[in-house]
Amino acid sequence: MWPWLGDAAATAQRRAGLWRLLGSRPWPEGGARAIGGECLERSDTGERWRLRLNREQAVPALLLRPRDRAPRGVVLYCHAHGHRFEMGKDELLHGRPALQQPPYGDALAARGWAALAIDHAGFGERQVPSEQALVKRALWQGDTLLGWRLHDTLAALDWLRTLPGFEALPVVTLGLSMGSTMALWAAALDERIAGCIELCCAAEYDALLASGGFDGHGEYFFVPGLLPQFTLAEIAALIAPRPHLSCAGTLDPLTPPAGLASLDARLRAAYAALGAAAQWQQFVEPVGHTETPAMRAQVLAWLDRLATQER
Secondary structure, X not given: OOXXXXXXXXXXXXXXXXXXXXXXXXXXXXXXXXXXXXXXXXXXXXXXXXXXXXXXXXXXXEEEOOOOOOOOEEEEEEOOOOOOOOOHHHHHHHOOOOOOOOOHHHHHHHOOEEEEEEOOOOOHHHOXXXXXXXXXXXXXXXXXXXXXXXXXXXXHHHHHOOOOOOOOOOEEEEEEOHHHHHHHHHHHHOOOOOEEEEEOOOOOHHHHHHHOHHHHOOHHHOOOOOOOOOOHHHHHOOOOOOOEEEEEEOOOOOOOHHHHHHHHHHXXXXXXXXXXXXXXXXXXXXXXXXXXXXXXXXXXXXXXXXXXXOO
């Protein structure tokens, strides 16, 4: 297994190395303490906020709370891509064809979870500038669009921790497709995240190259110089021993079977080496790029389990 596994200092160095590949973090002027937010609207469908997370743009956010109780935890919800640039964070409220019904906003609230979603750069109320323009600008500056989006995700967590009642709640990342990548990388980079649940994207990179499936990803997915330094299993192992559920379809070109098997074998070994074998699970079905009813049931069961573990 990897020599840094289980060594806190060495693991921190690996995280720092991953951040270096992603580029600089666009903190607001004045640093992390300048992070803040303004509530624009409160309604039965949630709270809409404008957050100050970076130097460039106000970041629209949607915060949902259970209606009849204090939240048992909070899901940091990462929306998908699918070239639906108009949707963004509102996927939490309305869902999308690749997701089961009801939308996750309703499903999470019914189980006592709060949820926070932001418009990632290029989506929703942040469609301008376009994703292509953002990728080009980031690369020219020595940064990456994935790094900028991850920064905003984790800065949103910084902001969330300032809200009364959210200071100590367990936080779980959740997302499908691009949201899967965001959920996995965010949990790998930040130990405050108690667990990760992701769907329809996590397969080892060398298998994506071999199958040609890599070309199905948008430009944001590609980090210069990543593959000589990290496999996906090495990134995901930065989450261990925290819980991680990964759901995928064997007929999905973004998750070729060889890449699923390779990732599963390596993470089984990593979690077993840390004495946490039950905290990793890959759930696979013979389907394409879609969440199935069985996947939804797995997600909700893992959330119930995580809430119990964090008491």
